[in-house]
Amino acid sequence: MPCEVVLGGQWGDEGKGKIVDWTATGADAVVRCQGGANAGHTLVFGEQRLALHLVPSGVRQPGCLMVLGSGMVIDPLALLEEIATLEAAGLDVRRRLRVSAAAHMVLPVHRLQDRAQEEQRGAAAVGTTGRGIGPAYADKAARHGVQMSLFTRSEAQFRSALTAALEIKRAELEPRVHVDVAATVEQLLACREAIAPLVCDATSLLHEMLHAGRRLVLEGAQGALLDLDHGSYPYVTSSSCTSAGALAGAGLPPQSVQSILGVVKAYATRVGNGPFPSELLDPTGERLRKQGHEFGSTTGRPRRCGWFDSMAVRRAAAVSGFTELALTKLDVLDDFDTVRIAVAYDLDGKRIERIPVDAAEQARCVPVYRDAEGWRAPTRACRAWRELPANARRFVALLEEHVGVPVGILSVGPDRDSTFRVRDRTG
Ligand code: IMP
Secondary structure, eight states, X not given: OOEEEEEESSSSOSSHHHHHHHHTTTOXXXXXXXXXXXXXXXXXXXXXXXXXXSSOXXXXXXXXXXXXXXXXXXXHHHHHHHHHHHHHTTOOOGGGEXXXXXXXXXXXXXXXXXXXXXXXXXXXXXXXXXXXXHHXXXXXXXXXXXXXXXXXXXXXXXXXXXXXXXXXXXXXXXXXXXXXXXXXXXXXXXXXXXXXXXXXXXXXXXXXXXXXXXXXXXXXXXXXXXXXXXXXXXXXXXXXXXXXXXXXXXXXXXXXXXXXXXXXXXXXXXXXXXXOTTBOOSHHHHHHHHHTTOBOTTTOOBOEEEOEEHHHHHHHHHHHTOSEEEXXXXXXXXXXXXXXXXXXXXXXXXXXXXXXXXXXXXXXXXXXXXXXXXXXXXXXXXXXXXGSOHHHHHXXXXXXHHHOSOEEEEEOSSSGXXXXXXXXXXX
16 A cells, blocks of 8 residues: 655654655645654745645645644644745645644643753753643643644533643643643634634544555654654654654554655754764864754754764664665765764774664764765766766765665755656666
């Protein structure tokens, strides 16, 4: 059955939005499976730059349905704001957008709680996006979260259920965080008319589409190393960023999957805190940041930059079962004399070839690099494997050798048309 999964293979910001947009050509639906407005996908179309946070990256594909799946946490206020921005840019959003009734709401108090918790953590702060993601998932797991289905209930039911949920938050958080129950109920009630028509049984919808032979793209948010179970805990997001997480979030079975594409950058970046063994705190890191425009699209924070880490990507590929890689931003390395790939770590004097599970051990890992000669030539105009400089091809082959997954898609610039499929290595 035709279901393609697209996931981040590093610490997020791998260029998934662009690859999903490209993969979504001719797709019938693009589904966001987990996360919330912490994601930031920038789509570039000529002069136009669109920052998506909740709406799936299929937004530019005419006729493509956009589904916010059951595994997501959705800030209703942020959703309406995003819809308005996209519609102002001339995109047809509302008619194609579906929101799972089972997805959870991010309430205004979750944002306040997210920030308060970060402050309390002090030097051990996670460096969250401040979008209320962790608290919303925590409430979901504690079984006092609020599902999006509430928008479809009567006004009286809406008021009483939301009031009850907010009273629980008030008891939990005051006096540290002020919870204005009445104002929040009114604020969210004002969203009801616009959101209610979007809410549906997304699981049934997706199953019907699958059975009708429709093509679905599941869009992962964040990245493998930010995964709640397999990332560098606690410096992670609060959802599952794996293929299994994507399926759980969409409500689809494993046998519906046709391919699992891992999106990785030709180097590495991370926003927020936590271990990053190949981080470059030197002019080379600065150069990657500048040339790669590595500033967060959700928070605007400068991203930490470093060399490609094959242990991290290998872990991601193993957990999610990547069938191929989409390698992005190869052009950012165009004028380097030498390019490096971390192929092992030195951990307390011992060589290891796996990323440790423990974040404290990850932080002590010193990368062992394999160097490759740079290509010192522009790749932005390349649209086929044979057009790439020989050293760029060698670099890609080296990266494949160390990750153990073939590169099937290459991206050499920000525009949609600077992405191409690596068909065969001679052509
Ligand atoms: P949260 O998801 O806002 O709770 O943040 C937890 C961690 O995940 C922080 O380090 C964030 O910077 C990071 N993070 C969350 N979403 C993204 C994303 O879309 N790209 C990159 N990093 C992210």
